Amino acid sequence: MVKTMQSMWLVAPNAIESKEVPIYDLEPDEVLIKVAYCGICPWDLRAYLGKKKVPLPRILGHEIAGTVVEVGQKVRDLAIGQRVVGDFIVKCGYCDNCREDRSNLCTNPTYLPGGFAEYAKCPRKNIHLIRSQGTSMKAAAFTEPLATVYRGQCKLHLKPGETELVVGAGPIGQMHAQVARYFGAKVIVADLLQERLDLALELGADAVIRSSSGLDLAKAVKEVNQGKGADAAVVAVQSAPLVVETAKALAVGGRLNIFAGIYPVDPLIIDPNLIHYQELTILGSADSTGNEFHQALNFIETGRVKVEKLISHLLPLEKLQEGLDIVAAYQGMKVMMEVGGENQ
Ligand SMILES: [Zn+2]
Ligand SMILES: [Zn+2]
Incomplete structure (x- = not known):
């Protein structure tokens, strides 16, 4: 029997639909994550409002923290249950921008199906381990936006x-x-x-x-x-x-x-x-590189950048549309979807 998961799909501008779909099969280099939290980014909002054209239908959400639940055959250094964050924009590695240390502007990026679902998968090279036990999953879910901020500050x-x-x-x-x-x-x-x-x-x-x-x-x-x-x-x-x-x-x-x-x-x-x-x-400056992603997680784990107080709304997955509408109305601060939660 195929296992399924709840997932929220953007099917048309301003329209989110909940679907029960099969959980992903893994390629040898991939990791399956049970999503704990996924923040809503302005990028998600632009896609939702139709201001940014993205292929539809799709699962949005790239500010993800979760736990490893399955690994592909070639992944040998991650264990089930480890807490991780993932960079869900996969850079090609061979375009001029990637080769010139500007992989944030990769010209052939792959936008993986996102974290507004119970599970998400991404290649091992895009997974970053949360090493500190004292770091909450909610805080770790800020890694992607903080990586873009860190890049902006370096410049x-x-x-x-x-x-x-x-x-x-x-x-x-x-x-x-x-x-x-x-x-x-x-x-x-x-x-x-x-x-x-x-x-x-x-x-x-x-x-x-x-x-x-x-x-x-x-x-x-x-x-x-x-x-x-x-x-x-x-x-x-x-x-x-x-x-x-x-x-x-x-x-x-x-x-x-x-x-x-x-x-x-x-x-x-x-x-x-x-x-x-x-x-x-x-x-x-826009987006971030893998190095900046790594540094951002360090900032969070060492407490140098405090992020949990930036959360104004924690909503269950099925309320994604409500969350997007809150962001669209500029109410509150970070709106985050609580999928599996802190102790999933
Ligand atoms: Zn983002
Ligand atoms: Zn590239």
């Missing part, structure tokens, strides 16, 4: 004692703030919502700025930074005008990472002389 080349401005204090912004502090920066966090700023302070931010539509961000940064602009900044909000306001809040030689994709596309209207005379660097 800003922070020096100890510099100031970084983080615009947007959602789950991503909160992780940026913590990694920037780890690199020795003084961190200023800006957001519209006071409760998010309170959380940023609790998680170690040095100063916060309550944004509003008419706020002069450059002036507000100087007020909390001894008259100076920020040496580095991350915009973790989908807003082109905010990117421009943030650039104006930089000090001479400042670097700005446009971290959020902006949909629909909205051009930046910026004075080129600001970039020229202030020697600013405007850059971007």
